[in-house]
Amino acid sequence: MFLSIQDIVAQFSSWVWGLPLLILLIGGGLFLFIYSGLVPFRYMGHAIAILRGKYDKHDSPGDLSHYEALSSAIAATVGMGNISGVAIAIATGGPGAIFWMWVSAFVGMATKFFTCSLSIMYRGKDENGNIKGGPMYVITEGLGKKWKPLAVFFASAGLVGTLPAFQANQLTQTLVDVFQVNEGNLFTSKLLLGFVIALITGLVIFGGIQRIGKVAGKLVPVMVVIYLITVLTILVLRIEQVPEIFSLIFSDAFSGKSVLGGALGTLIITGVKRAAFSNEAGLGTAPMMHGTAKTKEPIREGLVAMLGPAIDTLLVCTLTALAILSAGIWKNFSGNGISLTLASFDAVLPASIGSIILTICVLIFAFSTLFTYSFYGFSCLSYLTNSKIGKYYNHIYIITIVIAAIIKLDFVINLIDSAYALMAIPTVLSTLILAPKVKKAATDYFTRLKNQTT
Structure with a gap:
């Protein structure tokens, strides 16, 4: 019997996210965490000062300020993965999956520090002399031209991994759930919503990286504040359950009993996959954005980038998980990720206020991600061809939004997860090889910083 495309993609996703990749992502991140000597973590205050613009110089090479680069990267990571992805993790792996998301985030902070420092250290240029960043340039500029096949491998996987399928699918599903579209009009409604989402996205992404950076810089603070206030309200209303929820997360993390009946290894993989989808540490997307920052100091951008997983997973994802678990409906709920989150919000907040605010x-979350991801795909296609051809990725991107609005969530998740796994291989391998370069640069930078303050 012939397998369908959905079955093939599902089987490949399950295979590629096996033990070897888990060791590479978590083991590699843990090595970088230890190898850094935890020095970057001791400079959180300095990272925030950089983010606030204290060290910005307009004549530095690059396109975006430190703040715009981080905002754009967070706009990509603080998105549907934080709302729908967390719900999927709980639905498939149980509360214990959240613990492994935390573990992945801590090692991910170290990974982001190294990968994004390298993205400045080894920047490349396109055929017009414009500065470009990302793992493909780190590989060719840092490891040499003989490693180019690995760079091509990353960029090729990136063409699929940065497609807006998950965001478009879940944004459409949210609107369908909120407006309670009946089954008879479901396909037409989703198709129409897909066209509207594509139109709005196109108005921004065809304006280039500067417009994306400015829009993201304004959207990110607003979306995070609104969401945090809403989730904190839910937690206040269910405050008596919070200690029990934390206890459940920790105990379930080592129980070896996921919701789907898998072993402990399955539970860990679920948490790592959803954390990777959420904060993208080790996947190579963020270095493409941070590589455009206006700076001559690689370590500064690495420190700023390190804040991403902390904001994304340790803060936003944790609050989402607590809100869902406190509602108490996750055990017997049947539906996709965003539907569980919507139902959980409505179960606590009165008169459908939860659905309205969450919508x-x-x-905001979905559109900010949609705006940013287009730049990643453009960067990958530009590397494989040239900037002129790379611009056509935006057209493919817009078409994908419409298609993703009407296809099944399972296929979307397996497709993007597969591409992410393939992207992680060259990103983490090149980072581990070049890690000594970053450590040497960090020692030099922090020594100079200390001399300036003494």
């Missing part, structure tokens, strides 16, 4: 948050 607003989802709109």
